[in-house]
Amino acid sequence: MTPFTPSLPALKGGMLALLAATLFGISTPLVQKLGLGVGPFTTAALLYAGAAVVGAFTRQPTEREARLLPSDLPRLLAMALLGAAVGPVALVWGLQHTSGTGASLMLTLEALFTALLAWCLYRETMDRRVATAVALLLAGGIALVLDQSQSGNSQFWGLLAVMSATAAWGLDNTLSRALAERDPGQVVLAKSVLGTTTTLVLAGVTGESLPPVGPILGLLAVGASGYGLSLRFYLLAQRAFGAARTGSVFAFAPFIGAALAFLLGDRSGGWAMLLGGVMMLMGVTVHLMESHHHEHDHEALLHEHAHTHNDGHHDHTHEVMPTGSHSHAHRHEPMRHSHAHVPDAHHSHSH
Numbered sequence: 464m465t466p467f468t469p470s471l472p473a474l475k476g477g478m479l480a481l482l483a484a485t486l487f488g489i490s491t492p493l494v495q496k497l498g499l500g501v502g503p504f505t506t507a508a509l510l511y512a513g514a515a516v517v518g519a520f521t522r523q524p525t526e527r528e529a530r531l532l533p534s535d536l537p538r539l540l541a542m543a544l545l546g547a548a549v550g551p552v553a554l555v556w557g558l559q560h561t562s563g564t565g566a567s568l569m570l571t572l573e574a575l576f577t578a579l580l581a582w583c584l585y586r587e588t589m590d591r592r593v594a595t596a597v598a599l600l601l602a603g604g605i606a607l608v609l610d611q612s613q614s615g616n617s618q619f620w621g622l623l624a625v626m627s628a629t630a631a632w633g634l635d636n637t638l639s640r641a642l643a644e645r646d647p648g649q650v651v652l653a654k655s656v657l658g659t660t661t662t663l664v665l666a667g668v669t670g671e672s673l674p675p676v677g678p679i680l681g682l683l684a685v686g687a688s689g690y691g692l693s694l695r696f697y698l699l700a701q702r703a704f705g706a707a708r709t710g711s712v713f714a715f716a717p718f719i720g721a722a723l724a725f726l727l728g729d730r731s732g733g734w735a736m737l738l739g740g741v742m743m744l745m746g747v748t749v750h751l752m753e754s755h756h757h758e759h760d761h762e763a764l765l766h767e768h769a770h771t772h773n774d775g776h777h778d779h780t781h782e783v784m785p786t787g788s789h790s791h792a793h794r795h796e797p798m799r800h801s802h803a804h805v806p807d808a809h810h811s812h813s814h
Contacts, residue, residue, distance in 0.1 A: 476704030480712035483696035488719025490689025491570065492727055495558040497681040502671030503559075507551035508662040509679060511655040513686025514694065518652030521695060528646035531653060535645070538638055539653050546635030547658020548665070551690075553628035560621030562724070569625045570717045571743045575600050576633025577710025592749060596711055599746030606739030636697075636710055643701040651694050714743060 498506045531539075554570075578597050642650050673679065700709040718740065 476700045476702075476709060477712045479696050479700035479703060480709045481715055483693045483700060484713045484716035485719050486693040486696070487689050487713070488716035489723055490685045490693070491554075491558070491717075491720035492724040493685050493689070494555065494682070495724075496727065497678050497685065498555055498558065501674045501678055501682070502666055502669065503552045503555040504662045504666035504669060505671045505673065506555045506682060507548060508659050508666055509682035510551055510686035510690050511547045511658040511662070513683040513688075514691030515652055515655035515659060516683075517687050517691025517695065518648050518650075518655055520648075522648035522652065523646050528648075529644055531642075531645050531649045535642060538641060539650075540657060542635050542638050542642075543654050543657030543661060545631045545638070547654055548661045550628045550631040550635060551658075552662070552665075553624050553631065557621045557624030557628065561619075561625065569622055570629055570720065571600055571603060571714040572626060573629035573632045573636070574710040574712075574714035574746075576630050577636040577713075578707040580633055580637040593707065593711070596746040596749045599742045599749065600711070600714055603739040603741075603743035603746065606742065633710070636701075639698060640701050640705070643698050647695045647698040650698055651691055654694070655691065711746070714746065718744060 494506065494510070501509075575597055578593065639650070697709060697713065700712070703709075
């Protein structure tokens, strides 16, 4: 069977990651506005409560998507702790102590942590193009820290808190890669419920009080779009082209957030911030245009995930051929071929 492969296979995952990035980017300055006077644990709980609603309504039947397994629970607990508790709490505290523009751009470093961790843990390909993109992201982040350090200790420490959030989310992103083949609705729901429960308990322990109805509804709505839907598209992007590349393209989110923060009246930042933003944007662009092509082997593999039969990798038979995407346990026979590819579930070979 001739594989159906676009000349730039990263584009499919890239578009999903850009969609996730746009939703999350818009959420950052909105959280800063809606979270004024609201405790960080309460804010995080409301955001992930909104995300849980999205997860509940986007779950798919088992014949369409692979279900979560009991063995996934430890990974989900770690993801909830890092991504739904530590990350958003650090972000909210940072947003209260630095500018929305600076915080939005600093979130680009999440891509750096994700790429490096994906390379270390999953041995995802880090060729010259990917390394260049990561270097540009890192240089842009350094320029941003230098710019904000001129604004006083309050801005600087707030920015470091946002950086801590990116490190937590980088770990979360890397952990979620192993669940990218599961039903994203189930993953979003499970992570969000665990995260909401944890942060609600911490809010009660620390004596945080609930805000008025307006901020509650606003944060729930932002959580549904910027955390629930965004995470769903992020998982689908990881499924399409791996953790490192999804993280790098997701680095577009801060530019969306910075632009919205500017429109909302935030005029902080100088030339160093502009330079950092340009370098980060260059890093995203370089990474998005990747085309990796060589002859490679596929070993025998038995797994379960959503798939179609027109991608050159699923040639098993059915008594009645399903229409479109479907999920079931299936076996891949060994094969060798050559085409452009990215490190998805079928291309985790070493180089």
